[in-house]
Amino acid sequence: MRDWRAARVRGFAPSIFAEISALAQAHQAINLGQGFPDFDGPLEIKQAAQAAIQAGHNQYAVFEGEPVLRQAIAAHALRFYGQLVDPTTEIMVTSGASEGIWCSAFAFIEPGDEVIVFEPVFDCYLPNTLMAGGIPVPVTLHTPHFRFDPDELRAAFSPRTRAIFVNTPHNPTGTVFAREELLLIAELCQEYDVLAIADEVYEHLVYEGARHVRLATLPGMRERTVTLSSSGKSFSLTGWKIGWAIAPAPLQVALRRMHQFTVFESTTPMQHAIASALRLPDDYFQNLIAEYQAKRDFMRETLTGCGLHPANPAGSYFMLASIEEFPHAEAVEFAHFLIREIGVAFIPCPPFYLQPERGARLVRVAFCKRWETLEAAAERLARL
Numbered sequence: 114m115r116d117w118r119a120a121r122v123r124g125f126a127p128s129i130f131a132e133i134s135a136l137a138q139a140h141q142a143i144n145l146g147q148g149f150p151d152f153d154g155p156l157e158i159k160q161a162a163q164a165a166i167q168a169g170h171n172q173y174a175v176f177e178g179e180p181v182l183r184q185a186i187a188a189h190a191l192r193f194y195g196q197l198v199d200p201t202t203e204i205m206v207t208s209g210a211s212e213g214i215w216c217s218a219f220a221f222i223e224p225g226d227e228v229i230v231f232e233p234v235f236d237c238y239l240p241n242t243l244m245a246g247g248i249p250v251p252v253t254l255h256t257p258h259f260r261f262d263p264d265e266l267r268a269a270f271s272p273r274t275r276a277i278f279v280n281t282p283h284n285p286t287g288t289v290f291a292r293e294e295l296l297l298i299a300e301l302c303q304e305y306d307v308l309a310i311a312d313e314v315y316e317h318l319v320y321e322g323a324r325h326v327r328l329a330t331l332p333g334m335r336e337r338t339v340t341l342s343s344s345g346k347s348f349s350l351t352g353w354k355i356g357w358a359i360a361p362a363p364l365q366v367a368l369r370r371m372h373q374f375t376v377f378e379s380t381t382p383m384q385h386a387i388a389s390a391l392r393l394p395d396d397y398f399q400n401l402i403a404e405y406q407a408k409r410d411f412m413r414e415t416l417t418g419c420g421l422h423p424a425n426p427a428g429s430y431f432m433l434a435s436i437e438e439f440p441h442a443e444a445v446e447f448a449h450f451l452i453r454e455i456g457v458a459f460i461p462c463p464p465f466y467l468q469p470e471r472g473a474r475l476v477r478v479a480f481c482k483r484w485e486t487l488e489a490a491a492e493r494l495a496r497l
C-alpha cells in the first residue's frame with residue numbers, strides 16, 4: 114500500500130512516555146514516569162470553570178485569548194517579575210505551552226537555520242525544530258549537577274544560529290538556570306542576533322535556595338524573547354491545556370498567524386477560570402512549593418536508599434537518577450525490569466539526547482504524585 118506519510122513525519126516514533134505508560138499499565142506498576150499530578154488542582158479554580166460555563170462562556174473565545182485572561186497574564190508578569198506587558202498586543206493564549214512551542218518553531222525557523230537546545234532536551238523541541246527545517250545544535254547539561262560549560266555554549270553559536278530554546282526550570286533535569294548563566298545566554302543572543310524561546314512552564318516550582326529569573330527581563334532581551342508558559346504545572350491542571358506566549362508585537366504578529374490557521378482558540382471557560390487562578394494569593398504558590406519540596410526530599414532519600422544516585426533538582430517536579438550501581442543495566446532495559454519485577458515506572462533518558470547512548474545511565478522520576486503514591490512506590494522500591 115502507498116505510504117501516505119509526508120517525509121516530515123516519517124522519522125518520528127511514538128514517544129517514550131506512551132511506551133512506558135502502556136507497559137506500566139500492563140504490569141500494574143506505579144507510574145512515576147508521567148509528568149502530571151495524580152491529584153486535582155484547586156477547588157476554587159474548578160468552581161470558577163463551572164461558573165464560567167454556567168455564565169455562558171461557551172462559544173469560540175477571542176482568537177488571541179479572552180481579554181480577562183490576557184489581563185491576568187499581564188498582571189501576573191508584573192507581580193512576579195516586574196515585567197510590563199501590553200495585554201492587547203504582546204500576549205497570545207495557546208492550547209498549552211506545547212502549542213506555543215509549535216507556533217514559535219514554525220513562525221521563526223527557516224529551513225537550514227541552526228537552533229540551539231540544551232540536552233537532555235524536553236522531547237518536543239527536536240521534532241518541532243526538524244519539521245520546520247531547522248538543525249538542532251545540542252549543548253550538554255553535564256552530570257552530576259546538570260549545568261552547561263560556558264565555552265561549549267559559546268562554541269554552539271554561529272552566524273547560522275536563528276534561535277535557542279531555554280527551558281528553565283528545566284525538564285528533565287530540574288536545573289534552574291542561574292542569573293549569570295542567563296546573562297551569558299542573553300549576551301550571546303545579542304552578539305549573534307538570535308531569538309530566545311524561553312519555556313518557563315515550571316516557573317512556580319522552584320525550591321529553597323534557587324530563584325526563577327525570567328529571561329525576557331534581562332537587559333536587551335525583551336525584543337528578542339518569546340516567553341512560553343502554561344497553567345498546567347502551576348495549578349495542577351495539565352489536562353486543561355491553557356498556555357500563553359508573551360512576546361513583543363512584531364513577534365506576536367508571526368505567532369498569531371500560526372495560531373490563526375491551526376488551533377485558532379483555546380477552550381473559553383477554562384480561560385476564564387485560569388484568569389482567576391493567576392490572581393491566587395501568594396500563599397497558594399508558597400504551599401505548592403513547600404509540598405513539592407517535601408516530596409522531592411522524600412523521593413531523593415528513597416532513591417538513594419535503594420542504590421540509585423539522584424540529582425538534587427532546584428526546580429520542576431522531576432529528578433534524574435543515575436543507575437551506575439547497576440553496572441550491567443542500560444536505562445531502557447533497567448526501566449523495563451523495574452516495571453516488570455518491582456512494579457514502579459520511571460522514564461529511561463536515552464530519548465532526551467540527540468545521541469541516545471548519552472542517556473544510557475539515567476532515568477527520570479516524576480514526584481508530582483500524592484503522598485500515598487510516593488509511599489507505595491517507596492515500599493516497592495525497597496525490594497531493589
Ligand SMILES: Cc1ncc(COP(=O)(O)O)c(C=O)c1O
Pocket residue numbers: 148208209210211212235280283284312314342343344345351354355356
Ligand atoms: C518543558 C515543558 N514545556 C512544555 C510542556 C507542555 O506544556 P503544556 O501541557 O502546557 O502544553 C511541558 C509538559 O510536560 C514541559 O515539560
